[in-house]
Amino acid sequence: MTFRSGNPAVDRYIVEDYESVRGMSSRFAATICAHVIRRQSSLGIEGHFAEIGTFEGRFFIAMALGLARGEKALGIDTFDWPDAGLIDRFHAHCARLGLPEDGTVTIKSAARDLTDGDIRGALGGPVRFWHIDGDHTPDSLTADLDLAVQSLHAKGVLCLDDMLHPGYPLLVAALQAWLARHPEMHVLAVIDREDIVAAAKVMICREDAVDLYGQDLVDAFPAHHWKLGSDWGDYFAVVLTPQPRLAEV
Numbered sequence: 024m025t026f027r028s029g030n031p032a033v034d035r036y037i038v039e040d041y042e043s044v045r046g047m048s049s050r051f052a053a054t055i056c057a058h059v060i061r062r063q064s065s066l067g068i069e070g071h072f073a074e075i076g077t078f079e080g081r082f083f084i085a086m087a088l089g090l091a092r093g094e095k096a097l098g099i100d101t102f103d104w105p106d107a108g109l110i111d112r113f114h115a116h117c118a119r120l121g122l123p124e125d126g127t128v129t130i131k132s133a134a135r136d137l138t139d140g141d142i143r144g145a146l147g148g149p150v151r152f153w154h155i156d157g158d159h160t161p162d163s164l165t166a167d168l169d170l171a172v173q174s175l176h177a178k179g180v181l182c183l184d185d186m187l188h189p190g191y192p193l194l195v196a197a198l199q200a201w202l203a204r205h206p207e208m209h210v211l212a213v214i215d216r217e218d219i220v221a222a223a224k225v226m227i228c229r230e231d232a233v234d235l236y237g238q239d240l241v242d243a244f245p246a247h248h249w250k251l252g253s254d255w256g257d258y259f260a261v262v263l264t265p266q267p268r269l270a271e272v
């Protein structure tokens with residue numbers, strides 16, 4: 024692979040064990056997000072990881088392996104699809120792949136039934152990295168964003184899955200409407216898809232935190248930087264893609 028997060032435990036998991044946990048996030052996206060978590064640690068940004076839509080834990084485990092001692096990983100899922108055995112498979116993968124039991128928290132619920140109090144009660148502090156990958160309707164995405172932003176560390180990152188996916192075109196419209204109500208939040212980067220299942224993610228953060236991450240992503244993944252950038256109207260976000268190229272003119 025031409026990409027590494029720089030965290031040996033995470034990179035080993037992504038190379039050796041990622042495929043043994045069923046899931047939908049790409050190796051490429053997991054590597055970049057793990058790099059962001061490593062970057063946060065190097066900047067002294069402390070907090071937890073939380074995910075809506077944990078499924079068997081493929082992406083969750085990659086992020087959890089990147090956390091510092093004392094930080095927790097929270098998995099939220101209805102855990103009822105495709106069958107009731109999902110939560111047991113999730114816990115088995117976490118144990119097999121070395122996540123500490125006292126660092127892993129699970130909430131079996133639809134995210135829209137949770138409050139910020141539930142999140143803070145489960146974790147005891149702010150979330151430095153949120154991954155939103157649950158119900159892919161515009162209303163649920165909006166509700167998930169509303170929930171997640173309340174516990175987000177001031178310098179934290181919200182990562183949204185399946186943005187710009189052909190199957191869910193309305194999600195990006197919901198994101199744009201949400202961003203219009205939250206002008207303090209900016210799109211930091213677009214992580215392009217590997218394929219139709221391992222689809223694109225968008226990372227957002229407060230505008231005043233963008234400089235903590237943007238150039239660092241370009242410097243860390245130069246072979247994957249698509250130099251034209253992502254046009255969000257009055258600013259550009261970083262684009263990272265597995266195989267960057269420009270049309271020949």
Ligand SMILES: C[S@@+](CC[C@H](N)C(=O)[O-])C[C@H]1O[C@@H](n2cnc3c(N)ncnc32)[C@H](O)[C@@H]1O
Nearest residue numbers: 046047048076078081082100101133134157158
């Ligand atoms: C695409 S899978 C997640 C894949 C996983 N994040 C990964 O990267 O491998 C979507 C998950 O969202 C869960 N889900 C769907 N609606 C939900 C909701 N309203 N609240 C929480 N989880 C939900 C499903 O049960 C399913 O496990």
